[in-house]
Amino acid sequence: MRLHIRYDHDIPVNVFRWTPSPVKQPLHVHESLEIGCCVSGRGTFYFGNKTYGVGPGDLFIVNHQEEHIAESDPDDPSVYLFVNFDPSLLLAEDESLLLPFAYSPERFQNHIPAGSPASRSIVPLIEAMHEELQHKREGYLTAVKSLLLQACVGILRHFAGSPGHRLRRLESGTRRKLGRAVAFLERRDGSGDIGLKQLADHLGMTPSGAARFWKQTMGYGFHRYVTLRRIRDAKRELAATDRPIADICFDCGFQSLATFYRLFKEHVGVTPQQYRNEHPVSDIFENE
Structure with a gap:
């Protein structure tokens, strides 16, 4: 299971x-x-x-x-x-x-x-x-x-x-490749454009090879990582800004509002609007 x-x-x-x-x-x-x-x-x-x-x-x-x-x-x-x-x-x-x-x-x-x-x-x-x-x-x-x-x-x-x-079971070549992959993805922090092809090109691999490498070493698929990364970025924007939810959705790389709402609720447990209500931007500046 x-x-x-x-x-x-x-x-x-x-x-x-x-x-x-x-x-x-x-x-x-x-x-x-x-x-x-x-x-x-x-x-x-x-x-x-x-x-x-x-x-x-x-x-x-x-x-x-x-x-x-x-x-x-x-x-x-x-x-x-x-x-x-x-x-x-x-x-x-x-x-x-x-x-x-x-x-x-x-x-x-x-x-x-x-x-x-x-x-x-x-x-x-x-x-x-x-x-x-x-x-x-x-x-x-x-x-x-x-x-x-x-x-x-x-x-x-x-x-x-x-x-x-x-x-030393995790070979030095694998360790270096993992480090390069994570560093590359961290540099793209805040960008909705996080793609398997970009990562594969960076690592000198085919997209299918990069997908297998990620799954074997990280324990879950690359597309799930991308989803979690985009939701993390959306949570940050929802809590720290008053930007429209639709703008946050598309800037974080989601292709539709319906998909964004469904995945956000699945992974966070509340809707984007509920999350914003629980983390209002006024709380950040309440002492100013």
């Missing part, structure tokens, strides 16, 4: 608290990367044919390829904080941070045990991310991104020191 992740914030990161069922549910995969942190209780975590016992302080690493599900102990239900995030966040900063998530599922030990140096340093970062997203104080999105990067540095260092983990 493949789950589609809808991010609730203006950066592609979610942190949520969850108690698994005491009865094993179907395994699933999702297009985001994931870090799971058990904060209380007991249970079991299944990854394909692998099984891990779970207790407070245990961390688990999940990529976009491996099926998994957590299960609670009926007498002492486990509670987790889960971080879901888009791999582009790591690629835009330092592509080496993606290496722990570029694993072969059958050989990988997803578990970082409680009490280890990595767990002791990463668990407070996840808790701080959750708190920032709950309270939404000034600068919280920057704080969350910074905390996530610190957590991923800790994960990278943990696996770099683990015997048998091949951090």
Whole structure:
């Protein structure tokens, strides 16, 4: 079962608290990367044919390829904080941070045990991310991104020191190509013209080859990335300006208002007008 992740914030990161069922549910995969942190209780975590016992302080690493599900102990239900995030966040900063998530599922030990140096340093970062997203104080999105990067540095260092983990599995050529792709797309920030052909030309690939490369490394199709990027740009314009919604729609690259409204509601959960009403431009300048 493949789950589609809808991010609730203006950066592609979610942190949520969850108690698994005491009865094993179907395994699933999702297009985001994931870090799971058990904060209380007991249970079991299944990854394909692998099984891990779970207790407070245990961390688990999940990529976009491996099926998994957590299960609670009926007498002492486990509670987790889960971080879901888009791999582009790591690629835009330092592509080496993606290496722990570029694993072969059958050989990988997803578990970082409680009490280890990595767990002791990463668990407070996840808790701080959750708190920032709950309270939404000034600068919280920057704080969350910074905390996530610190957590991923800790994960990278943990696996770099683990015997048998091949951090070089993501080949240097692939890493460079990913970095070039993300840098190219970031330079086009705010432009509705984000096309697979432009990216393929930039990478020296055919459009079909670029599409396969993106899907294999990022876990979701390039067209979905474009949609999410355009919606992010539209959210920014809706909140920061009083421009007509139709102008924002077309400037962000959507071909029709009907498509824009449908995709915006699907990914954000409200219509563009409702989003604007909840984030009025007057709020930005209320102290001026």
